[in-house]
Amino acid sequence: MESGKMASPKSMPKDAQMMAQILKDMGITEYEPRVINQMLEFAFRYVTTILDDAKIYSSHAKKATVDADDVRLAIQCRADQSFTSPPPRDFLLDIARQRNQTPLPLIKPYSGPRLPPDRYCLTAPNYRLKSLQKKASTPAGRITVPRLSVGSVSSRPSTPTLGTPTPQTMSVSTKVGTPMSLTGQRFTVQMPASQSPAVKASIPATSAVQNVLINPSLIGSKNILITTNMVSQNTTNESSNVLKRKRDDDDDDDDDDDDYDNL
């Protein structure tokens, strides 16, 4: 992108002209026109950050105006945070000397893929299957099961948004209109990994919502909020997404505590 494509220097605002001049002084002749805008934005942001900080320091010191010392202090503090530079040379030489003293470790033969200990690798699964029932043994494939807990009728009309409930649950869902029946219900819905948490009206019929188990529970007239958990983004998840049934008595008592309102 040649500089000829820029706005002609006369029609540029003064600070853009100044920035172009700075670039020229530093020997940069070829750049996209947007670079000037980016540099100006950066300069503006930097200066305002510094001056804001300086104002804070000055008011902390109960001074009437912001003076050079405040600005200097602001610059110093910011520089330590954002403009870090690589370590100085003597420090590097020092650690290099220490590191280079140890002899090279011998290589163990026949050790398969030579990788660091597992905690330093990225090979561990970064998701955890929640075990749903004591009877059925948890299968080897692990998936997170997001949970929907039903909210009070006043807050959300729930069941119609859950996608295709199985016939088994259909009957239950029709009863959902009344608060009383709502409270006894608890069901989980399987969300496919790629879907956004905006569940309310967007569950496609072809989603992995397969089974909704409504549990007459001991909870009574408690109001439970419909929420969904985010499914972990693990892309190796695409196989074996079978919904697990959930019994209420298996639930931890802290189920009600996971009130994330992700909807």
Place this chain on the structure above:
Amino acid sequence: MAALAEEQTEVAVKLEPEGPPTLLPPQAGDGAGEGGSGAPNNGPNGGVGSVAVEDQPDVSAVLSAYNQQGDPTMYEEYYSGLKHFIECSLDCHRAELSQLFYPLFVHMYLELVYNQHENEAKSFFEKFHGDQECYYQDDLRVLSSLTKKEHMKGNETMLDFRTSKFVLRISRDSYQLLKRHLQEKQNNQIWNIVQEHLYIDIFDGMPRSKQQIDAMVGSLAGEAKREANKSKVFFGLLKEPEIEVPLDDEDEEGENEEGKPKKKKPKKDSIGSKSKKQDPNAPPQNRIPLPELKDSDKLDKIMNMKETTKRVRLGPDCLPSICFYTFLNAYQGLTAVDVTDDSSLIAGGFADSTVRVWSVTPKKLRSVKQASDLSLIDKESDDVLERIMDEKTASELKILYGHSGPVYGASFSPDRNYLLSSSEDGTVRLWSLQTFTCLVGYKGHNYPVWDTQFSPYGYYFVSGGHDRVARLWATDHYQPLRIFAGHLADVNCTRFHPNSNYVATGSADRTVRLWDVLNGNCVRIFTGHKGPIHSLTFSPNGRFLATGATDGRVLLWDIGHGLMVGELKGHTDTVCSLRFSRDGEILASGSMDNTVRLWDAIKAFEDLETDDFTTATGHINLPENSQELLLGTYMTKSTPVVHLHFTRRNLVLAAGAYSPQ
């Protein structure tokens, strides 16, 4: 170029505050202000014993050595006086003594700036910066933006310039002349600077000509001291292990690939083990621990040998064909390319932080089956390696996500199981090419990592980055095994020697250093480039090194003697890729000027003058033979050549991203 731009931004924008107050205020006309004042000064990070990254005490100590030693207004006179003296000296001495100009200029300017004589500094700069050599202009531009004392504290390069003495090589006669002149004058200002900041490597013999000097100077710290290039380097190749290859009379392939010995006496692997004697220049086999050969490696070697027999012998009358792989729609985002040794896979690292792997052959890329499926296959079958692959995942392209910044370096492992990628996010990632997932992230550099490479035997890899060091890692250690520190600016390029015992690094400080893997020492320093170095390659016989930089020249170095042996001029822009042919007959260079050039390597390396004088003094007489050595120039359609690769049969593969202008 990235490194330089970074430097400039740093300097232009950073408004460094004053650090901890120096103990001695600058005193005009006092010659005593030495560096000792800064030492007991503890910085904001606490005690002197702390190994804090920001070594404020050291910085002040370093900079306070610039304390006032002379009258600021006289600096211009001192400098002009010296200039006059040198210009009036004899022709033979003038070229050598002119080397003094640049370091003296910089040090005097920095002294003025440090002592806050801004106006004098400015006028000093104005008056004399035009006299300096053209190849220092970039540095001078950076220097021109350092006008205040606060600016100096943050600029690492300038600090390094100050702490490492600038090395000059001057003959004894010229040196005596200079010394006499400086000492007989009353003001010893310049003599003080010379003694403190410069290292003058004196040699006995004829003074060098301007041409010889120009060939060797240009780096940020002057030239290399002669002792730096004196240690013994084992540049020979390791002996190839003996693999029994079945004799097949008719060149049939695919038959006895397992190398089962037949009834006839099998032919032993004859590459490299022609003589039973140990090559005196080769390192002992167990100098550094290397992984043992697995069965799959032996099979690879057998395939390699078979391909070798079909290899085309190249020469000036038999040039290789070049097959160019153009990356379309990369929108200037292609930042790294690598090709496997058997030329079956190409990996591209992109500015959008992805790494993409393509299959060059019709065979598609497959990933391994899931664990549950793997337990079902028959492990004893012959084609078990085929069966573990999942057909459903076959595709020509695999995209690897994981980095959080542009990917600047890529390297396949020799056994094609792993891929390394280094990125601006400071990590080097190891990817498995069987599952196409990321296995490990090696954190150590906290700054962009510009290049990485696997060792020719696998297991080790080297990475170099913005923090001015190169690190040697092993795949099974999460911390580096060796740290190669010594460069004054970013390490742009890192390459292993074919025998895996040495690592070459090319840097933005315009030097190339050769490091010993065994103990981390720097065994060679090569100066001569006038711009940051972007490409390095070793010759297949391990004796020579070719380097390319932004000045468009390719320089050839003899590793054993530590000398420059050739200069190939022709490219008009940065040389960003270099590769020798498989037997070392041709050197291919690819550049940002959209061309690939082929050079005659055999001719470039023959009849080297390595007599005693040359070896002792490190002086060379380079013949101007670039035109004869150039065998061909091949233009692309506005595609910079980012990577070059010779297949096992000596076909050239080149890669680049089409960037229409």
